[in-house]
Amino acid sequence: MRQSKSRFERGPEVYSEVLRRNVPGPIIRIGNLRFSDGGQTERCMMAGIDGEPVAGSIRMPIGSMLGTKEQQERPLGGTGASPGESNAWFCDAFDVCHHEYVPGGKRRSGRSFSRDEAAAMLAEAIANTPVMPEVYQCEDGIAAGTARYADNFIGMKKAPKGSGGSIAWQDLSDKIAEREKWEEIERSLSDEDLTVLNAAANAKSYAEIGLAVRQSPEYARRKGGRRALIAANDNLMAAISAATAA
Known part of the structure; x- marks a missing residue:
């Protein structure tokens, strides 16, 4: 017989070999949480005979919580830090003050003004203001356009595959320099050499290369x-050596 008291529930009594008497059964419910009494099974992924993961059922140990599932605490490549922890880290790294994110609310639609119109409106407002308000200089900080300061530094983020969110400027500069150097190498080669090298990329025999230069x-x-x-x-190796030495 199950005992029920408030939102606390136990299973039937069980015989204890140690105490040699019946003892209260395991807890099977606390509020909306359900626990196993040793007779329940749940679906899971397990290793098959060949070692590959397969779907199966496993008996839940006594006292284990039912109806739950495991999830990664954080995406692959992330830190799992809350926005507050992440923002505090950036403030410490840049030695600036922390400012809370304030949502802008709903955006109002209306007429858009050109730069000249906005400048004229500002000049008119200044002319109609006899005493200008005091100007305050804000403390140094990080732009808080979103709840996470990390959104301002895309290159520091990690994608699910471990790659960065943006190409570093050093890598981009190196790629541009390499492309310019390769273009210089191509200009130093003759048309026949370029034709041979391009044909060699897809040729299946020397004969196809020779036919490409009209042999x-x-x-x-x-x-x-x-x-x-x-x-x-x-000729290509000589051009590469000359471009590298330059």
């Missing part, structure tokens, strides 16, 4: 294509 089929098949590729490769 006869027989000569291209025997040795012309190979000679053309070796010559173009040597």
Whole structure:
């Protein structure tokens, strides 16, 4: 027989081998939380015979909570920190004061003014103000356009695959320099060398390379294509060495 008291509920009495008498059963409910009495099973993922994960059922131990599921505390690559902890870290890192995020509310739709119109309206307002209010200088801080300061630093964020949210300017600068250097190398090569190198990227034989530079089929098949590729490769390596040394 189950005993019920307020929102606390136990299972039936069980015999204890240690005490050699019946003892109160395990707790099976506290409010809306349900616990196992040893007779329930739940669906789960388990290792199969071949070691691969498969769906199955597992018997819940006595006292274990029912109807719950495990979830990652944080996305892969994140820190799991709350907005308050994250904002405090950025304030300490930049040595600035912390300011709470204030939502802007609903945006009102209306007429948009041009830059000249806005300047004229400001000048008119200043002219109609006999005593200008005192100007206060705000303390140094971080733009609080969102609840998380981290949104201002996309490059410091980690995506679910571990990659950064934005390309660092150093990497971007290196890529631009490499592209300019490669364009310089291409300009130093002859049209025939470029044709041979482009053909070699998809060619299945030396003959196809030779035919790309208008060699006869027989000569291209025997040795012309190979000679053309070796010559173009040597010229390419020389151009790379010259560009690197510059």
